[in-house]
Amino acid sequence: MSFVQFSNLHKVYNSDAVEVKALDGISVEIEEGAFVGVMGPSGSGKSTMLSILGGLCHPTEGAVVVDGIDLYQLNSEKRADFRREYLGFVFQAFNLIPYLTAEENVMLPLAVKKIHSRQKKEMAHSVLQRVGLGHRAGHLPNQLSGGEQERVAIARALVNEPPLILADEPTGSLDTGTSREIMQLLSVLNKEGQTIVMVTHNDEVRSYFDRTLLLRDGLIAKDVCKREELYARVG
Amino acid sequence: MxxxxxxxxxxxxxxxxxxxxxxxxxxxxxxxxxxxxxxxxxxxxxxxKMENYGANILITPRSDNLSLSYGGITLGGVSVDSTEIQQVDLEKIMMIPNNRNIAAVAPKVLGAVEIGQERVMLMGVDIDKEFHLKRWWSIDGLAVTNDRQLVAGYAVAQKLGLQVGNKITVAGEEFQISGVLAKTGSQDDQLLIGSLPMAQQLLNKNGTVSLVEVAALCSECPVTDMVKQIGSVLPGVEVSAIQQVVKTRxxxxxxxxxxxxxxxxxxxxxxxxxxxxxxxxxxxxxxxxxxxxxxxxxxxxxxxxxxxxxxxxxxxxxxxxxxxxxxxxxxxxxxxxxxxxxxxxxxxxxxxxxxxxxxxxxxxxxxxxxxxxxxxxxxxxxxxx
Structure with a gap:
């Protein structure tokens, strides 16, 4: 069985009596250890898909199963537990808490876990080392560069050692050079066995994915594996 | 974290x-x-201030004949013939549940004595307690300090022409006037005040008292409760509260x-x-x-x-x-x-x-x-x- 399964996912938003179909019947499976890019124009439903996979947004119809857990059969508190244990979020706007240091931001997902403080510190320290920011642990977000903030956000997503990382436009507010560094970091993590689902509309980073889902009007327009893509180019 | x-x-x-x-x-x-x-x-x-102001509970002998007015309050009879309160019984007052709230128990014995041609009311008091309780008494001279001294009420002093330091004879015994009360406008003006043991002996009322004033200070408990409590330990006496003062307070x-x-x-x-x-x-x-x-x-x-x-x-x-x-x-x-x-x-x-x-x-x-x-x-x- 695949690690992630979407079955016939629909999401309809009702705003001001206007019905907007964000997702219109998506069924897809994602294997463990994959680096999947979700791409498509604005309004194609890619962020909605990520939110639903993240257990943050109830689908109008259909189901999401992660590691055999049907997310929307869980109540909201259990879904919070699921997020804590299974997911690492990396947001476009970094979403670091401004009054907490890099280290404290990284420790956030551990704040409600019953682990000894010293162990929490060790976990945060080791993951900050991993993203190359061991020396910036005591700095506040506003004392860090954009790239460094994104690394802290990635470290925060990793600290719990979650099976699945969800990244929403992590390079969206970074320059090309920094974007490349971040993509290389994610790529290394993926090579180490980390499953990553990443939403982006930056075509330049496509080469890092080993599978790309192209969304259009709430449907999967294309599902391309890297190998196929290479063959297509050679052909 | x-x-x-x-x-x-x-x-x-x-x-x-x-x-x-x-x-x-x-x-x-x-x-x-x-x-x-x-x-x-x-x-x-x-x-x-209440402590300084004075008593708010009166204990008088139960009597249905003679009555006497004291301080504007009608008392039971205090004539020689009426029943008197046994002094030893007063200790029981301190055994009531609200005994903490009792500030002072001031017993007194009353009786008429003859000085020359005049009949005068003699009041024997527990000196410390009485003078403590009646702070408003203003004395020209000194308060009573021993059994051979008396304080004269304003009216008595006027009538008998008494002055501080004078000596008078009461029932064959000689006393010194240690002080004269300033005018109070109350029954106190009509009294000769001396020590309780002396007055008891003089009036032939050893071991008994005519009335007792009690100062009870209690903001939480109603004084009527304390009146009941005292009444239950002292059967056969009349216990009444000076309601007005308490209620106003x-x-x-x-x-x-x-x-x-x-x-x-x-x-x-x-x-x-x-x-x-x-x-x-x-x-x-x-x-x-x-x-x-x-x-x-x-x-x-x-x-x-x-x-x-x-x-x-x-x-x-x-x-x-x-x-x-x-x-x-x-x-x-x-x-x-x-x-x-x-x-x-x-x-x-x-x-x-x-x-x-x-x-x-x-x-x-x-x-x-x-x-x-x-x-x-x-x-x-x-x-x-």
Whole structure:
């Protein structure tokens, strides 16, 4: 069985009596250890898909199963537990808490876990080392560069050692050079066995994915594996 | 890193908001503390004055024939023939449940004596207690200090032409006038006052007393209860309360208390509203932050706990500062409210109560904002970029 399964996912938003179909019947499976890019124009439903996979947004119809857990059969508190244990979020706007240091931001997902403080510190320290920011642990977000903030956000997503990382436009507010560094970091993590689902509309980073889902009007327009893509180019 | 550390870091960062919250709640608590401590200091002051003012319970022999008026109060008969109260029985008064509230028991024996051609009322008293109880007595000369001295009432002194230092003979025994009472306008003007043992002997009433005045100081318990209690330990006597004095005192105290409670309630309500509005604003401002917490796996209960933890910390501080400010205000105001120097009572129970009150008000006022925060939809929260 695949690690992630979407079955016939629909999401309809009702705003001001206007019905907007964000997702219109998506069924897809994602294997463990994959680096999947979700791409498509604005309004194609890619962020909605990520939110639903993240257990943050109830689908109008259909189901999401992660590691055999049907997310929307869980109540909201259990879904919070699921997020804590299974997911690492990396947001476009970094979403670091401004009054907490890099280290404290990284420790956030551990704040409600019953682990000894010293162990929490060790976990945060080791993951900050991993993203190359061991020396910036005591700095506040506003004392860090954009790239460094994104690394802290990635470290925060990793600290719990979650099976699945969800990244929403992590390079969206970074320059090309920094974007490349971040993509290389994610790529290394993926090579180490980390499953990553990443939403982006930056075509330049496509080469890092080993599978790309192209969304259009709430449907999967294309599902391309890297190998196929290479063959297509050679052909 | 625990929830507490997030809460404290947030408070540390948003200093001005926190200061505003503390101030709002602190003013409320300080007002309550000021009014409560003022009211208890004034109660103590009034009790003290009551002690000086005199007795509020009278014990007289039960009698249905002769009557005698004393101090405007109709007593049972105090004629030689009527029954008298046994002095030994008076010890029983101190055995009543409310014995703590008895400030003084002043027994006296009354009887007529002849001085020359005149018949005069002689009153034997427990010297220390009587002169302590009747602070309004102004004596020209000295109070009675031994069995051979007498103090003359104003009218008696006038009638017999007595002056301080004069010697008079009563029933064959010689006494010195140690002092003359200034005019009181009451029955006291008609008396010759001496020591109880001497008067008992002179009047041939050894071991008995004619009436007893009791000063009972009790702001919480009704004096009528104490009257009943004394009546039950001393059967066969008449026990009556000087209701008017007691009622007036209780009434004024109660009025002050009610007024204090109303004012304190209003100020506290305003404090609670300040907390509510500020916390509501804080929650709105932190929508995105709360969304991040939820996305990272914080349960609704964790978010609620976080907000309540912050308001508890603020409330604790406000309670402590409110108590100190309130006590300071009491110290400052009290001298203007009483003529005498009254001590402010630093009551640890009031301190604990103030902190508890701040905690309860702070938590109630921020419960709804906390609930709102916990109910935020994480996607909506994250979208508010």
């Amino acid at each position: 625990k929830l507490e550390s997030i809460a404290f870091n947030n408070l540390r960062r948003r200093k001005s908001r926190m200061a505003f919250l503390v101030l709002g709640l602190m003013i409320g608590v300080a007002t309550v503390v000021t009014l409560v401590s003022l009211s208890s200091a004034l109660t103590a002051d009034i009790q003290h 209780m009434h004024s105290l109660e009025q002050f208390r009610t007024f204090s409670l109303v004012i304190a309630g209003v100020v506290l309500l305003i404090g609670a509203l300040v907390v509510f509005v500020t916390m509501m604003g804080a929650v709105n401002e932190r929508t995105r932050e709360i969304g991040i917490f939820r996305a990272l796996g914080f349960r609704r209960s964790h978010v609620m706990r976080l907000i309540l933890m912050e308001s508890s910390a603020v409330s604790l501080l406000a309670g402590l500062l409110g108590f100190l400010t309130g006590m300071g205000a009491t110290e400052a105001i009290l001298p203007f409210m009483t003529e005498q120097e009254v001590k402010t009572l630093w009551d640890p129970a009031l301190g604990a109560g103030a902190i508890l009150l701040a905690l309860v008000v702070g938590c109630i006022a921020s419960f709804y904002p906390a609930l709102q925060a916990s109910r935020l939809d994480p996607t909506e929260a994250l979208r508010s970029l």
